[in-house]
Amino acid sequence: MKAEKLILDGNRVAADIKETLVGKIHRLSEKGIVPCLATILVGDDPSSATYVRMKGNACKRLGIQSIRVHLPKDTSTHELIAAINQLNDDPNVHGILLQHPVPHQIDERAAFEAISINKDVDGVTTLGFAQNAFGLADFPSCTPAAIVTILDYYNIPIEGKHAVVIGRSPILGKPVSLMLLNRNATVTTCHSKTTSLEDVVRLGDIVVAAVGKPKFVQGDWIKPGAIVVDAGYNDGNIGDVDYDACITNASAITPVPAGVGPVTIATLLKHTVKAAEKLTS
Numbered sequence: 001m002k003a004e005k006l007i008l009d010g011n012r013v014a015a016d017i018k019e020t021l022v023g024k025i026h027r028l029s030e031k032g033i034v035p036c037l038a039t040i041l042v043g044d045d046p047s048s049a050t051y052v053r054m055k056g057n058a059c060k061r062l063g064i065q066s067i068r069v070h071l072p073k074d075t076s077t078h079e080l081i082a083a084i085n086q087l088n089d090d091p092n093v094h095g096i097l098l099q100h101p102v103p104h105q106i107d108e109r110a111a112f113e114a115i116s117i118n119k120d121v122d123g124v125t126t127l128g129f130a131q132n133a134f135g136l137a138d139f140p141s142c143t144p145a146a147i148v149t150i151l152d153y154y155n156i157p158i159e160g161k162h163a164v165v166i167g168r169s170p171i172l173g174k175p176v177s178l179m180l181l182n183r184n185a186t187v188t189t190c191h192s193k194t195t196s197l198e199d200v201v202r203l204g205d206i207v208v209a210a211v212g213k214p215k216f217v218q219g220d221w222i223k224p225g226a227i228v229v230d231a232g233y234n235d236g237n238i239g240d241v242d243y244d245a246c247i248t249n250a251s252a253i254t255p256v257p258a259g260v261g262p263v264t265i266a267t268l269l270k271h272t273v274k275a276a277e278k279l280t281s
Ligand code: NAP
Pocket: 143, 166, 167, 168, 169, 170, 171, 172, 173, 190, 191, 192, 193, 194, 197, 209, 210, 211, 212, 213, 231, 232, 233, 234, 240, 260, 261, 264, 265
């Protein structure tokens, strides 16, 4: 008999998060405060434009104000930082999200660093990252936080487990590795120079894929009973995990779409509301 598979339903987790925000947003409105997220998109990359639109729409549905700043693709680092500073100085803006990636002429790190720590709702500044590393962040990066939230929602133990994270980007692989480490997992972080990747992944009780390559993780890389979290999101709604192959060995798995993505957006809204609340406390 085939073992039952647990599909980790991100839409359900996201709905739960959003429900907790409704009352908070209402209480803020009684104080005359409307939480506000500003998103900045530089250029016309269609995927980035879609992500920004999805975030703005999610804000509106919940009564969070959304400001969309759209800059031309030839924007300089200096011009982008000037736009960020304007949002930093605007008391009605509580969270700032600079959509990654930005065009190549821009120093993305310098732009991220320009975001005020109080408005860094995606944990992209050096200070926000460091606070997350110490387990002290008000606003840990949204996708890593979403991954841990999904595991917690489904009561999947993290402590003592071997977590294998594929990817080490500053917004995803590294912070999720640190968050899992802070939760007492034994963490291996893999990257493009990792040798015998498949053998390393086979050690994972929890496998997090954050590679940016469609269907990269193969079914026979997954240890029987492992938990598979697919953070990837590639063109055509395709994750970084070969879902149909990996579900055979996995005991639980996130689908794409409707896995990590919606929880990431809900986490962004949660952080924006928290940033607005912090002003009143
Ligand atoms: P990224 O900055 O391109 O980083 C990709 C990472 O994968 C790098 O660390 C890279 O290693 C590693 N990698 C690339 N090829 C590899 C290989 N053959 N073997 C092992 N590791 C390899 O990407 P990202 O921004 O972290 O995003 C990763 C994925 O998550 C993408 O699919 C993205 O769309 C998705 N994402 C989803 C959400 C969401 O809300 N669901 C949010 C953000 C990102 P090196 O460091 O050695 O180059």
